[in-house]
Amino acid sequence: MSLFFQLVVSGLASGAIYAALAIALVLIFRATSIVNFGQGEMATFSAYCTWQMINWGVPVWLSLLICLAASFIVGIIVFRSFIQPLIGAPIEAMVVVTLGLFVLFQAVTMWIWGADQRAFPSIFPDGGIAIGGVQVRISALGTLLALAIAALSIGLVFRFTRLGLSMRASAYDRTKSMLVGIKVQRMLMLGWGLAAVIGMIAAVLIAPRLLLSPTMMTPILFYGLAAATLGGWDSPFGAVVGGLLVGVAESLGGSYLPMVGAELRIVVPIALTLIILLVKPVGLFGSYKVTKL
Amino acid sequence: MNSRSLPTFIKVGAAAIALIAPVFLPDFLLFEVCIALSYSIAVLGLNLLMGFAGQICLAQGALFGFGAYVTAYLNAEFGLSPYWTLPAAAVLTAAAGLAVGLPALRLQGLQLAIITFGIAAAFPQALLKFDWLTGGVSGLPIDSLETPAPFAGRPELWLYLVTVACAGVAVLLVSLVLFGDTGRTLRAQRDNAQIAEALGVNLTKVRLWAFGISSALAGLGGGVFAILNGFISPQSFLAAVSINIVIASIVGGTTTITGAFIGGLFIVFVPTWTSDINLALGNVIYGLALIGVMMISGNGVVGLVKKLVCGMLQTTSGNVPSLKSIQGRKQWIALRK
Amino acid sequence: MTLLDVRGLSASYGKVQALFDCSFSVGDGEFVALLGANGAGKTTMLRALSGIARSSGTISFDGQRLDARPPEERLRLGIAHVPQGRGTFAEFTVDENLSLGAITLSDAAQVRRDKERWYQTFPRLRERRNRLAGNLSGGEQQMLAVARALMSRPKLLMCDEPSLGLAPAITAEIFEIFKDLHKRHRMTLLVVEQNADLTLQFADTAFVIETGHIVATSPAHEMLHNQDIQKSYLGV
Ligand SMILES: Nc1ncnc2c1ncn2[C@@H]1O[C@H](COP(=O)(O)OP(=O)(O)O)[C@@H](O)[C@H]1O
Ligand SMILES: [Mg+2]
Numbered sequence A: 001m002s003l004f005f006q007l008v009v010s011g012l013a014s015g016a017i018y019a020a021l022a023i024a025l026v027l028i029f030r031a032t033s034i035v036n037f038g039q040g041e042m043a044t045f046s047a048y049c050t051w052q053m054i055n056w057g058v059p060v061w062l063s064l065l066i067c068l069a070a071s072f073i074v075g076i077i078v079f080r081s082f083i084q085p086l087i088g089a090p091i092e093a094m095v096v097v098t099l100g101l102f103v104l105f106q107a108v109t110m111w112i113w114g115a116d117q118r119a120f121p122s123i124f125p126d127g128g129i130a131i132g133g134v135q136v137r138i139s140a141l142g143t144l145l146a147l148a149i150a151a152l153s154i155g156l157v158f159r160f161t162r163l164g165l166s167m168r169a170s171a172y173d174r175t176k177s178m179l180v181g182i183k184v185q186r187m188l189m190l191g192w193g194l195a196a197v198i199g200m201i202a203a204v205l206i207a208p209r210l211l212l213s214p215t216m217m218t219p220i221l222f223y224g225l226a227a228a229t230l231g232g233w234d235s236p237f238g239a240v241v242g243g244l245l246v247g248v249a250e251s252l253g254g255s256y257l258p259m260v261g262a263e264l265r266i267v268v269p270i271a272l273t274l275i276i277l278l279v280k281p282v283g284l285f286g287s288y289k290v291t292k293l
Numbered sequence B: 001m002n003s004r005s006l007p008t009f010i011k012v013g014a015a016a017i018a019l020i021a022p023v024f025l026p027d028f029l030l031f032e033v034c035i036a037l038s039y040s041i042a043v044l045g046l047n048l049l050m051g052f053a054g055q056i057c058l059a060q061g062a063l064f065g066f067g068a069y070v071t072a073y074l075n076a077e078f079g080l081s082p083y084w085t086l087p088a089a090a091v092l093t094a095a096a097g098l099a100v101g102l103p104a105l106r107l108q109g110l111q112l113a114i115i116t117f118g119i120a121a122a123f124p125q126a127l128l129k130f131d132w133l134t135g136g137v138s139g140l141p142i143d144s145l146e147t148p149a150p151f152a153g154r155p156e157l158w159l160y161l162v163t164v165a166c167a168g169v170a171v172l173l174v175s176l177v178l179f180g181d182t183g184r185t186l187r188a189q190r191d192n193a194q195i196a197e198a199l200g201v202n203l204t205k206v207r208l209w210a211f212g213i214s215s216a217l218a219g220l221g222g223g224v225f226a227i228l229n230g231f232i233s234p235q236s237f238l239a240a241v242s243i244n245i246v247i248a249s250i251v252g253g254t255t256t257i258t259g260a261f262i263g264g265l266f267i268v269f270v271p272t273w274t275s276d277i278n279l280a281l282g283n284v285i286y287g288l289a290l291i292g293v294m295m296i297s298g299n300g301v302v303g304l305v306k307k308l309v310c311g312m313l314q315t316t317s318g319n320v321p322s323l324k325s326i327q328g329r330k331q332w333i334a335l336r337k
Numbered sequence C: 001m002t003l004l005d006v007r008g009l010s011a012s013y014g015k016v017q018a019l020f021d022c023s024f025s026v027g028d029g030e031f032v033a034l035l036g037a038n039g040a041g042k043t044t045m046l047r048a049l050s051g052i053a054r055s056s057g058t059i060s061f062d063g064q065r066l067d068a069r070p071p072e073e074r075l076r077l078g079i080a081h082v083p084q085g086r087g088t089f090a091e092f093t094v095d096e097n098l099s100l101g102a103i104t105l106s107d108a109a110q111v112r113r114d115k116e117r118w119y120q121t122f123p124r125l126r127e128r129r130n131r132l133a134g135n136l137s138g139g140e141q142q143m144l145a146v147a148r149a150l151m152s153r154p155k156l157l158m159c160d161e162p163s164l165g166l167a168p169a170i171t172a173e174i175f176e177i178f179k180d181l182h183k184r185h186r187m188t189l190l191v192v193e194q195n196a197d198l199t200l201q202f203a204d205t206a207f208v209i210e211t212g213h214i215v216a217t218s219p220a221h222e223m224l225h226n227q228d229i230q231k232s233y234l235g236v
Helices: A002-032 A039-055 A060-086 A091-113 A138-160 A162-172 A174-179 A184-210 A218-231 A236-256 A267-279 B008-024 B027-052 B060-078 B082-105 B109-129 B155-179 B181-191 B193-198 B203-229 B239-252 B257-277 B282-296 B300-313 B326-336 C042-050 C071-077 C094-101 C108-121 C123-127 C138-150 C168-185 C196-202 C220-225 C227-234
Strands: A128-131 A134-137 C002-013 C016-027 C031-035 C056-061 C079-082 C156-160 C188-193 C205-210 C213-219
Touching (some): A002 A039, A002 A134, A002 A236, A039 A060, A039 A218, A060 A091, A091 B282, A134 A138, A162 A174, A184 A218, A218 A236, A218 A267, A236 A267, A267 B082, B008 B027, B008 B155, B008 B257, B027 B239, B027 B257, B060 B082, B082 B203, B155 B181, B155 B203, B155 B257, B181 B193, B181 B203, B239 B300, B257 B300, B282 B300, C002 C042, C002 C188, C016 C042, C016 C205, C016 C213, C031 C168, C031 C196, C042 C188, C094 C138, C108 C138, C123 C138, C196 C205, C196 C220, C205 C220
Parallel strands (some): C031 C188, C031 C205
Antiparallel strands (some): C002 C016, C002 C056
């Protein structure tokens, strides 16, 4: 039983990271109907920038703050230069463009920092604490806490501020939003910036565990996509639930299902997502609006 | 094939170039062209599925790998001649594709894309897990083709001809499907599933057919790929292959046959060229090229060429009725009678 | 005094031209009806005026040139547009819809007072303030769309086929509200309708638009009794 809880907790900690990436994907999808396949690699790039600053001797927290701001700007630049000119283009074109972002950011990271793995400092202290007889790592709790704070602040901004209302409206209906005087392009741009920030949070949370490398986020991207699909592509709340579910399912399935084992643990989230979609084709919290790619 | 077709002289010209190419190309380039063609066969299948049936599949690379492993396994385990493994690869991969296509009966678009992407990501892991069947990390060898006497001096040429022949078979198959009733049914259900169903289209059957044929082509392409390389391992069939095939399909233009070949050549040669320009910056340039191509033409390379050529020649050949317009629907009903 | 002055306005969707060289003006405090059959170009006209459709020609509003300005600036200058069909944000609550209407205004206290005012005018909306707009009845949604437009404190309210798909009693209710806005609040109204008889009873002036051309202009009461115009353009 103790193993079970151990697995659940470590699953939740991974799940928090998938959830963060899924939130970023969902934000962009809601705003621009685009699946940003480059989200993970953009996040890796941000994490490398943070690593570089820490390496130069800048305090960790200051590096994080500066790079979060820089990620926001990178997100905006990407939107302005590659996405905005293509709004209204066929959806297939968008798929290739975001795959191009994937290649581009991975290549830029590789070009600047090389392919070697680097140790990334954890922002949480080492060690663990015992909760009801289960040993829980502090970093796992910290990761969950970080996700909770990020998700909650996004939720609050979206629900209770004028800016949040404008962003939600722009994502919902561009023409009507223009009619009420919202600067829709600016809102979409902010959405891309915000997504880049959240993506970076996912990357710096996972970097200490996986070691920093240019391809670090590539496998995580799949889990983020599965989480977003599971939760429903137009629901940030669904992204959180989806991410945690995917994390726990992967952790439990990899250990308890002998025919799956460590190699095939990726099958568990796929199977889970498939089962849920067969029951509810738009995901747990999605609405029926979203079906097209 | 599309509402506008490329002028015949361009197609004939392309075929002529394909035939005389080997005379001029050095062996290593010829080999690269063959690899590109093997991908193109899989891309062609995806075009049928994505461009015409409107179903997204991000597992085409996994099916491509499946075909490659069928070929290798039959050859290594049963000593079957590589030639005979090809039809087997196509048929068995079609069967596997039907299994992949089952969720497609209920899912579409984004959801289907993610599930199939999951299959693509799991495939190399599965190859490692079932190593008693697949040879695990060390992979499987394939015998080289028996080369007929006249080609003994240059076996690469024979390989090329075999590859071209397989591509030809694939083009023939897709053309037969598209220009017959099936093609119309495919487009109809893509444009409007409800109306198509009301008009008597059996959606389940049509979608499974599309998955089956598309997968058969993936398997054939994979088999050719295995024969060309003489050795395969999980490393050749990572999820990135599926992504590359999708890129090839879209960059070429999803609703054309020609596009599949342009796309196949694109994913093999453009990354090589860009790293020739600058080794360190190769992929940076490749990423920009991908984005650039789509920014210049949202319909892919063939779309761009068509726009240019048809603009110059003012040729608009037979419109294909589309269920998106009322007129199209009427035409379509008339055609079915 | 002229509030809106349109000169030589043309608009097209790709190769299809929908408006041809249209010119007209709307006086301050006037209630104008824009009539025409289906496909005549009425919706396109409103879209061109609010800036969500591309157009050429000059549009002057309240002494300012509008034609190069984006939609949000036109809204700030005082043009509100209730689009055709359900002009609400269906997945947002009634209250959020009203907040969206006032999204360009920064004085929170004033926005709250305005909401209160329109809830008084549309008491049914107050009862449903926390419901999703998409769950309201058609008539309630139309009222919400109008209230939402009024939240931006417009000088000119443009409304596209408010009667579309509504029961006659509800349509009458909405036109009574227009009349009240017009008479009591001296609001300028530009109402697009296919229902000519009803609209002409309320409007001061009427324009008739046919295949993208303005083909008739006259005081509303004259047009109401002019069989010729009604027969030839409005298909009555
Ligand atoms: N989005 C569009 N794309 C192409 N043509 C359009 C579009 N919207 C309207 N039209 C055409 O423009 C003309 C005017 O349409 P519209 O302004 O909607 O007419 P009305 O509102 O008077 O019914 C019609 O011929 C219509 O077919
Ligand atoms: Mg209209």
